Amino acid sequence: MSRIWLPRRHAAEILGVDRRVFIAAGLAAGAGGLMALAGCDSKGPKSAAGVLRAAERWNERLERRLFRHKAMNVAPARATAAGEQFPAYFISNRVPVWDEAARGVWRLEVGGTVRRPLRLTLDQLKALPRTELRLEHFCVEGWSAVAVRTGVRLSELARLAEIGPDARYVDFQSFDEDYHESWDIDSALHPQTLIVYGQDGQLLDPAYGAPARVYSPVKLGYKNTKYLTRVLFLPERNGGFWSDQGYEWYAGV
Amino acid sequence: MNDAVRRHHLIVRITHWVNAVALTIMIGSGLRIFNAYPAFARKGETFCCYPFEGDRIPSWLTFGGWLAGARNWHFAMMWVLVVNGLVYLGFIYLHGEWRDLVPRRGLLPDAWQMTKFYLALRRDHPRQGKHNVIQRLVYFSMPIVAAVAVVSGLAIWKPVQLAPLAWLMGGFVWARYWHFLAMLALVALSVGHVFMVFAVDPYALRAIVTGRYNPARSPEARNARPFVNLRGPREEKP
Numbered sequence: 118m119s120r121i122w123l124p125r126r127h128a129a130e131i132l133g134v135d136r137r138v139f140i141a142a143g144l145a146a147g148a149g150g151l152m153a154l155a156g157c158d159s160k161g162p163k164s165a166a167g168v169l170r171a172a173e174r175w176n177e178r179l180e181r182r183l184f185r186h187k188a189m190n191v192a193p194a195r196a197t198a199a200g201e202q203f204p205a206y207f208i209s210n211r212v213p214v215w216d217e218a219a220r221g222v223w224r225l226e227v228g229g230t231v232r233r234p235l236r237l238t239l240d241q242l243k244a245l246p247r248t249e250l251r252l253e254h255f256c257v258e259g260w261s262a263v264a265v266r267t268g269v270r271l272s273e274l275a276r277l278a279e280i281g282p283d284a285r286y287v288d289f290q291s292f293d294e295d296y297h298e299s300w301d302i303d304s305a306l307h308p309q310t311l312i313v314y315g316q317d318g319q320l321l322d323p324a325y326g327a328p329a330r331v332y333s334p335v336k337l338g339y340k341n342t343k344y345l346t347r348v349l350f351l352p353e354r355n356g357g358f359w360s361d362q363g364y365e366w367y368a369g370v
Numbered sequence: 371m372n373d374a375v376r377r378h379h380l381i382v383r384i385t386h387w388v389n390a391v392a393l394t395i396m397i398g399s400g401l402r403i404f405n406a407y408p409a410f411a412r413k414g415e416t417f418c419c420y421p422f423e424g425d426r427i428p429s430w431l432t433f434g435g436w437l438a439g440a441r442n443w444h445f446a447m448m449w450v451l452v453v454n455g456l457v458y459l460g461f462i463y464l465h466g467e468w469r470d471l472v473p474r475r476g477l478l479p480d481a482w483q484m485t486k487f488y489l490a491l492r493r494d495h496p497r498q499g500k501h502n503v504i505q506r507l508v509y510f511s512m513p514i515v516a517a518v519a520v521v522s523g524l525a526i527w528k529p530v531q532l533a534p535l536a537w538l539m540g541g542f543v544w545a546r547y548w549h550f551l552a553m554l555a556l557v558a559l560s561v562g563h564v565f566m567v568f569a570v571d572p573y574a575l576r577a578i579v580t581g582r583y584n585p586a587r588s589p590e591a592r593n594a595r596p597f598v599n600l601r602g603p604r605e606e607k608p
Contacts, residue, residue, distance in 0.1 A: 160435030161395075161443060172446030183531050190530045193541050199414035253542065255529060257437065258406035261542050262413035335530050363438035365445075370530045 177367040184369060186307055190334035192253040192263045198317060199262035203254075205324035206338075208358065212323050213293045213344045223328050225312065229288075229350035232279035239314060239328050245269045245277075248311055255370050256338040257359075266332050267315030272306045274348065284350035289331045289342035298340045298357030302350075304369060307335050312345065337368040374576075377500075377583035379465065385458035386578055392451040393560065395443055397553060398433025402440035405432060410547050419547065448523065455516060470500040471509045481507065488595050495590045502589070505566075508559050515559065519552035569596040 207213055215223045225242060227235040237245075249267045256262075275284075288299040304310065310333035314321050321327040326343025333341060339359045349355075360366035378386075405426045411417035434440025462468045474480075480503040486492040496502065501509065521535060525545035529536040539545035567574050570589050577583035585591065592599045 160439045161433065165443075169442040169446050172449065173442060175449075176445055180528075180531075183528070185531065188531045188533060190533070196412060196541075197414050199412070202414035204413065253412075253529075255542065256407070257441070259403065259546065260407045260409075260413055359438075363436075363442070365438075365441065370528060 173365055173367075177365075180367055180369045181301065181303065184303055184335075186303075188335075190252050190309060190370075192251045196253065196263045198251075198264055200317060203262050203264055203316075203325065204256075204260075207293045207324075207326075207343065208296050209293050213291075214323050215292060215328060215344075223346075225329060225345060226347040227274050227278045227350075228347065230281045230284045230352060231275075231350055232281065233277070235274065235278050242269060242312065242314060242329060246273055249315075250309060250311070252309065252332075252334045254334065254338060257364065257368070265315075265317050266311055266313045267318075268311035268313035268329070268332065270308060271310045271312055271331065271333075271348070272308065274312060275306060275350070278350075280350050283352040286351045286354045288347075288349040288351055288355040289345060290347040290349065291330075291342050291344040292346050293342075293344040296342060296344070296358045297355070298342050298360065299351070299355040299366075300336065300340060301354075301367070304333065304335050307333060309334055312348070335370055337365075337370060339364065340368050373586055374582040374584045376581055377577040378581045379461070379467075380581065381461045382458065382467070383578055383581060385454050385461070388450065388454045389458070392447050392454060393556065395433055395447045396451055397557065398431065399440040399443040399447070400549075400553060401427045402429075402432035402434045403437065403444060404550070405429070406437045410543055410550075412543050417543070417547075420550075445527075452520060455513070459513060471506060473503075473506055473510055477503060477507075490595065495593045495595075498590055508563060512556070512559055515552050515555045518548060519556065522546075522549040522552060525549075566596070570594050570600075572600065 205212075217223065222238060224236045224238055227237070246269065247267060248270050249265060251263065251265045254262045254264060271287075285302050286299050287302060287305040288297055290297040310331070312329055313326075313332040314329045316322065316325055321329065326345070329345045330343035331341050331345060331348070340357070354366065357366065360368070408426045409417065409423040410420050411423060417423060432440070434443045462471065480496065483492065483496045484502050484504050487495055522539050522545045524532055525536040525539045526542065526549055529542045529545070536542055536545055539548055571594065573584060573587045589595075592601075594600060
């Protein structure tokens with residue numbers, strides 16, 4: 118007499134599924150789980166990288182189509198200015214400061230596919246038509262902060278330098294090691310895209326990118342290169358410090 | 371086996387499982403993004419309405435590995451979730467199933483009777499159609515909460531280019547908050563839904579996989595409340 122214990126009712130029976138189907142489904146689920154574990158780390162399956170890049174390109178096309186020069190950032194009237202609570206970021210080990218003794222007077226180079234390259238001192242920059250905007254800043258990390266930005270519209274510099282028709286991208290380069298980020302020309306010529314030398318009514322602090330930095334609320338914070346040295350108009354995009362590491366290159370807001 | 375009826379159309383079953391995967395990845399990657407700044411206050415301000423400002427979400431609940439990875443997943447999977455949701459809604463509209471999912475007259479008394487039954491204050495399962503009234507409310511509120519998640523998400527993504535949407539949400543800071551609350555609501559509704567499947571109607575698992583369902587084993591036929599009468603009445607031997 119058999120003493121083997123068998124459950125009175127099979128789990129499949131309780132669920133009302135054919136036993137063979139139940140076993141096959143169980144095996145399939147187990148195999149799927151194992152495959153997922155093998156091909157997955159906390160970043161998700163590696164084979165997804167291509168799909169994610171394709172999605173990023175698709176999103177960029179949509180974002181470019183959505184982009185309007187008329188769409189403006191206006192900081193909420195009731196919002197408090199961040200002031201010194203505004204986080205300071207740079208990639209060097211300590212606050213980058215332009216060493217005038219070693220490198221001469223700081224000048225902003227505007228070059229690339231332009232007819233009249235510019236080399237502007239801070240005083241020359243300040244003599245150009247000034248724009249002052251109270252803006253809400255958006256960081257990729259999710260925080261926002263309000264500050265008043267004073268500077269020159271990049272579109273003004275582009276006009277002075279007489280950019281050519283093949284200037285479809287702009288690279289903003291810095292003296293914060295090799296930090297740079299390149300942009301599409303549309304975002305660069307947005308009326309709120311400024312070469313900023315003042316913040317909250319004072320000259321830019323070294324912690325915030327002195328002597329000048331690019332600032333625009335139409336891009337996430339990391340696209341706005343601080344410690345600016347060169348504005349290069351280019352026919353092709355030129356990546357960027359964070360966008361080369363996996364962050365979106367377009368990063369439009 | 372032969373006493374089963376067709377309950378869920380193939381399109382409903384596929385969109386259900388695609389939704390389960392996509393929503394899980396959206397929530398995991400969203401929480402990883404949140405962890406880069408696990409607070410709502412604008413810099414230099416305080417935020418009234420979140421008691422855990424600055425506390426990170428446990429990393430085992432997150433997906434994407436790092437901020438950029440999570441963002442890339444989030445901004446890819448959002449299309450799967452939205453397209454899948456629209457296919458589902460379009461289908462149940464054209465196929466007429468939406469009638470089983472919208473609240474009906476007598477909603478509150480019905481909901482009270484259902485609650486009484488679940489609390490064992492009432493002996494017999496209230497009469498119902500395909501779903502009981504609480505299910506209807508949950509399934510009906512899902513697309514509404516999802517719409518809040520989508521609109522607030524767009525406002526966070528494009529607070530300048532879609533400034534009117536951000537304004538509608540009360541600004542960028544509040545848009546993030548509504549997005550987070552919508553996520554919490556979706557988690558609560560989904561967890562409740564899965565719990566009730568196992569606690570009251572595990573036979574529904576068959577319906578959402580094969581499409582077939584045995585009405586003789588419905589919660590109403592079994593007079594089932596959570597963990598009670600899971601197996602149903604004993605079959606009569608001839």
